[in-house]
Amino acid sequence: MSTILLGGIYALVAVGLTLIFGVMRVVNFAHGEYLMLGMYLAYWAFTALALDPNLVLVIALPLFFLIGLLTYVLVMRGVIHASHNVQIFTTFALSILLQNVALVAFSGDFRYVRPWELYVVIRAAGATFNLSQVVAFLIAMVLTVALFAFMKWTHTGRVMRATAQDRDAATLMGIDTDRVYRITFAIGIAAVGAAGVLVAPLYAVYPTAGLQFVLLAYVVVVLGGLGDMVGAMLGSLIVAAVEVAGSYLVGAAWKEIFYFILFILVLVFRPAGLFGQRGAETLGV
Amino acid sequence: MLGLLAHRRGAVIFFGVAALVPVVVRDAFFLDSLVLILLWGSLSAAWNVAGGYAGQVSIGHAAFFGIGAYSAALMVTRFGRNPWLGMLLGVALSLLAGLVIGFLSNRLRGPYFALSTIAFSQVLLIAVSRWRGFTAGAEGIPVPFRPGFATLGLGHVAWVYMALGVAVLYYLVAVYLERSRLGLQLAGVREDEDAAEAIGVASRRLKVVAVAASAGLTSVCGSLWAQYVGFVDPAYVFSVDLSVRFALNTIIGGTGTALGPYLGSMLITTVETYLRAQFSGLKTGFTGIYLILYGAVLIIVVRFFPEGLAGVAHRWRATRLSRARAVGAAGSV
Numbered sequence: 001m002s003t004i005l006l007g008g009i010y011a012l013v014a015v016g017l018t019l020i021f022g023v024m025r026v027v028n029f030a031h032g033e034y035l036m037l038g039m040y041l042a043y044w045a046f047t048a049l050a051l052d053p054n055l056v057l058v059i060a061l062p063l064f065f066l067i068g069l070l071t072y073v074l075v076m077r078g079v080i081h082a083s084h085n086v087q088i089f090t091t092f093a094l095s096i097l098l099q100n101v102a103l104v105a106f107s108g109d110f111r112y113v114r115p116w117e118l119y120v121v122i123r124a125a126g127a128t129f130n131l132s133q134v135v136a137f138l139i140a141m142v143l144t145v146a147l148f149a150f151m152k153w154t155h156t157g158r159v160m161r162a163t164a165q166d167r168d169a170a171t172l173m174g175i176d177t178d179r180v181y182r183i184t185f186a187i188g189i190a191a192v193g194a195a196g197v198l199v200a201p202l203y204a205v206y207p208t209a210g211l212q213f214v215l216l217a218y219v220v221v222v223l224g225g226l227g228d229m230v231g232a233m234l235g236s237l238i239v240a241a242v243e244v245a246g247s248y249l250v251g252a253a254w255k256e257i258f259y260f261i262l263f264i265l266v267l268v269f270r271p272a273g274l275f276g277q278r279g280a281e282t283l284g285v
Numbered sequence: 286m287l288g289l290l291a292h293r294r295g296a297v298i299f300f301g302v303a304a305l306v307p308v309v310v311r312d313a314f315f316l317d318s319l320v321l322i323l324l325w326g327s328l329s330a331a332w333n334v335a336g337g338y339a340g341q342v343s344i345g346h347a348a349f350f351g352i353g354a355y356s357a358a359l360m361v362t363r364f365g366r367n368p369w370l371g372m373l374l375g376v377a378l379s380l381l382a383g384l385v386i387g388f389l390s391n392r393l394r395g396p397y398f399a400l401s402t403i404a405f406s407q408v409l410l411i412a413v414s415r416w417r418g419f420t421a422g423a424e425g426i427p428v429p430f431r432p433g434f435a436t437l438g439l440g441h442v443a444w445v446y447m448a449l450g451v452a453v454l455y456y457l458v459a460v461y462l463e464r465s466r467l468g469l470q471l472a473g474v475r476e477d478e479d480a481a482e483a484i485g486v487a488s489r490r491l492k493v494v495a496v497a498a499s500a501g502l503t504s505v506c507g508s509l510w511a512q513y514v515g516f517v518d519p520a521y522v523f524s525v526d527l528s529v530r531f532a533l534n535t536i537i538g539g540t541g542t543a544l545g546p547y548l549g550s551m552l553i554t555t556v557e558t559y560l561r562a563q564f565s566g567l568k569t570g571f572t573g574i575y576l577i578l579y580g581a582v583l584i585i586v587v588r589f590f591p592e593g594l595a596g597v598a599h600r601w602r603a604t605r606l607s608r609a610r611a612v613g614a615a616g617s618v
Contacts, residue, residue: 257411267400
């Protein structure tokens, strides 16, 4: 049960990452930093304005969409056609920059968001968890499903999928790829920002809080096949299951080592993901 | 030989100045900065063997640094042997780890390779942090200072020459990679693996060898660093930040150039030391300001000068040379 709750939140982080990769062919190494910013948004809204994190989402989604747009226009647009290495280090530099903006602005202290939901304990199916976890999971699921629906049924979603499949062909069909990348990046960042707001009550908020999530998100995304959104969903369930099983078997301290080993094994033996097409990794796509 | 020296004027000046500084300057702070510049430069040069010359861009090189640092520290504290033995052990372990990583992630390119190296360094980070009984876990290990060359308990001046020796050695490795058949083959693999494969270059084997060699070189510096600083802890020596640092020094200086990693290290270490000194004692957040600038500058450098300092200097010299030739040609008419 707690597996599924965890998995839902990982999914929202991972879906944004995999969407950006699928369409733009860029691994966003700064993804975790937007999650961290989302956590700070929830923290300040809660501390200064006594706003519940779940209400903050209403502001967070459009706000992070805008932040994503801005990041794309200022930083990503210039390197979208550059080599992989340029892209990798651009997003790394972005990550250093954002982490330290947070450090200067908010200091390195650990901060906590404690809304009332956190104290409502639910017992079901032999497990104990709090309302905050459940609500975070439910909202994460709704957002993820909404994103799926958007990709599947709207015109913009179709255009994005077409660009993901073949950049050049999409351009030849008259698709404005720059606009597609802009929207893709903004949606991906909105998703991870929302995830940040949702997890704020569950974890400590500090400038490098994003790192642990983003490392996990890589594992999830590679498991599911980079760029594959359904794969990301399944991947997040697998990672959550490995995490929970690992904590039972060898204790919480060693559990992380399991998913990194799983990660390396998948990269080595099924680099295109458990469900993906073979051969994607050698193209570097 | 003389021709080579004339051709490598920049390097001669760089290493020459570094060698003369301890003769003139006795200020411990200044010498400390110089040791760090040379050590970070050597580490970046080691990264450059895989990341620059072979195009295997790793973001997990802290793993090999950590292996070196921990081998030396544990050899001294747990087994009571000298750190040189630890360094040897570290190199052996890193070569092995490099071979395994290089072999396993052989097929992977671009972001996939980078991700697999991150994962590898994370596995080591977790293992060393949790294996309390042997590695002292997250608390880290203080490495005792025992004066003498055998125990690597050196003074500041001696450390400068030690680091300089390593730096020159690694520079020569890079020069070899630029001039030898092996280096040209590596460049071929980096630029177009399929084409290189087609003309008979054993690309897979070459990539594995490059990663392993780079790992071994990194490990040596890790051992030296542990002895120099006198403290190792897993959160630092295996951090992603450190891996990124090796790569970024190189990128700012010039990827795939022999002197680039040292130029990058000089620039970044100097600016960092200066700003740290400026803001120490004030609110800790001020170190963050330096890193904000660092991030911003990096984004600009990577985008507009992806060939780095060495590349920009090279281009500038090339245009000056061609202009001089044009003038000469006009004069002779």
